[in-house]
Amino acid sequence: MMNMLNTNWDSWKRTLGQAVEYAQELGISSDQINSMAHQLGDMLAEKVPPANPEQKAVKELWEVANTDERKVLANLMTRLAGRK
Numbered sequence: 816m817m818n819m820l821n822t823n824w825d826s827w828k829r830t831l832g833q834a835v836e837y838a839q840e841l842g843i844s845s846d847q848i849n850s851m852a853h854q855l856g857d858m859l860a861e862k863v864p865p866a867n868p869e870q871k872a873v874k875e876l877w878e879v880a881n882t883d884e885r886k887v888l889a890n891l892m893t894r895l896a897g898r899k
Contacts, residue, residue, distance in 0.1 A: 824869040831896035845893075852889035 838848050856877055865871035873892070880888055 824867050827866075827870070828896050831892070832898075835893050835897050848893055849886065849890045852893045853886050856885060856889050856892070 835848060838851070839845075843851075860874050860877045865874050873888070876888060877885060
């Protein structure tokens, strides 16, 4: 978990991408991964201060989003992290 709090945005995306890839290898569906990303987003926004400007922007978007928008944001983050 602490690796995901990395202060370097590219490193953070790479770590998140590895977690998504690992979940896919375990047979976890995209819907389940997105649900977990949504739950993680809630926890991070509430408990963890952003480590860089990009994380701060995501946190601020998260805070103004409603539940459906947060699901979209979580989906976008998992897709962004999965890009090679």
